[in-house]
Amino acid sequence: MANISITATDVVRVSGSYSQGLLGATVDAGEMVAYDATNQYWVLATEISGGSNPVKMAISSGVAGQVIGLAEPGAEITLGSAVMTAGDVLVASATTAGKIAPHSDLVAGDTLYIVGYAKTTDEIVLILKYTGVELPT
Structure with a gap:
C-alpha cells in the first residue's frame, strides 16, 4: 500500500472539536500538521513530530500566514x-x-x-x- 490518497475538497469534519492555527507552510485539508513552538506556527508533520509538540489534522487548506481549522483528538x-x-x-x-x-x-x-x-x-x-x-x- 501507499499513503492514503486524499483530495482536499473532500475533507469534512463530521463531529468533534476543532481549533484554529496559523500556518508556517502550505497545507492541504487532510494533512497532518505539527506545532513549531519556536516560530509559533503549524507546519507539515512527520512520523517523529510528536513528543512534546502537538499534532492535529488540517480540516481546511491554506498557505503560510493564513489561519486554518485543525481537528482535535476524537474528531x-x-x-x-x-x-x-x-x-x-x-x-x-x-x-x-x-x-x-x-x-x-x-x-x-x-x-x-x-x-x-x-x-x-x-x-x-x-x-x-x-x-x-x-x-x-
Missing part, C-alpha cells in the same frame, strides 16, 4: 470516497511529511505515530498519539 473526519479500509489503524507516513498511511506500511526503524482508525472506508476517527516506539529490525 471524526470524512476524507473522501473509499480511500481507506474500515478497521485499519492509520499512522503518520514515514515517507512523506503531512501524509497518513496504513499501519502495515511501516517498516523496521520507523517511529509509530497513531493518527487514528478508519471507522468506514470514508471516515477516520482521530486518536493523534505519539508513541515514541521504533519498529524493531
Whole structure:
C-alpha cells in the first residue's frame, strides 16, 4: 500500500472539536500538521513530530500566514470516497511529511505515530498519539 490518497475538497469534519492555527507552510485539508513552538506556527508533520509538540489534522487548506481549522483528538473526519479500509489503524507516513498511511506500511526503524482508525472506508476517527516506539529490525 501507499499513503492514503486524499483530495482536499473532500475533507469534512463530521463531529468533534476543532481549533484554529496559523500556518508556517502550505497545507492541504487532510494533512497532518505539527506545532513549531519556536516560530509559533503549524507546519507539515512527520512520523517523529510528536513528543512534546502537538499534532492535529488540517480540516481546511491554506498557505503560510493564513489561519486554518485543525481537528482535535476524537474528531471524526470524512476524507473522501473509499480511500481507506474500515478497521485499519492509520499512522503518520514515514515517507512523506503531512501524509497518513496504513499501519502495515511501516517498516523496521520507523517511529509509530497513531493518527487514528478508519471507522468506514470514508471516515477516520482521530486518536493523534505519539508513541515514541521504533519498529524493531
